[in-house]
Amino acid sequence: MPRPSRSAPLVHPERDQIDLLDVLHALSDSTRMTIVQTLAANPEQACGTFPVQVAPSTLTHHFRVLREAGVIRQREEGNRRWSSLRTDDLNDRYPGLLDRILQASTAP
């Protein structure tokens, strides 16, 4: 099936359904960590504007992993898909976790 656009809405877990192990797994990949770091600096960003060197289909896969883990939220606008960190939801469910991980990701 091609891109469903308006027919099939994007799947996002509820705040209370976010699973810690899924979050940790989602963040344990270098490409996805780069995506999250980029989103931490830019509140909202289109898919194709991330500094990663992977094929577009691979990028789609990583965005889905992050989205289904509850780390990011995606919304469609025209032809683009905008991604943003679910900072509030994550801070509410796992206080301070995201900040610590992002801080740790900058260690040498």
Next chain:
Amino acid sequence: MPRPSRSAPLVHPERDQIDLLDVLHALSDSTRMTIVQTLAANPEQACGTFPVQVAPSTLTHHFRVLREAGVIRQREEGNRRWSSLRTDDLNDRYPGLLDRILQASTAP
């Protein structure tokens, strides 16, 4: 090869060599998370005394993943292998990370 005991020492990464993505990956498995939670409550514990329902060889595998990620330290004493959290090393390299993850792991 059977257990090398004294010949091949256990492999532990140096404090500065601990990689965040390896840590997150190590903690993204439920069995290993249970191990870490148990070690957080008990300072040192023998391998066979953890509340997990897996085969001994599987347990050995999980301990190796945690050890090579730098999450735990293992030392041999007689016939037993004692495991402990590398709390100081982790706190020094990634301040607060372990505490946040452990705190998050208790969320309903």
Next chain:
DNA sequence: CTCCTTATTCGACGTTCGTAGTACATCGAA
């Protein structure tokens, strides 16, 4: 010494993962 406990290595199995190529649908501009 013999036996049991502890924990390992090895090999095997299914599953999941990261990656890419191809085809395709949508949008916007020329």
Next chain:
DNA sequence: TTCGATGTACTACGAACGTCGAATAAGGAG
């Protein structure tokens, strides 16, 4: 309308993962 840009779905493949059983080795108790 045509065309390019954007991003996805599907498919496939090799690698890594979680799991286990069997064989093995070392230590401790009898």
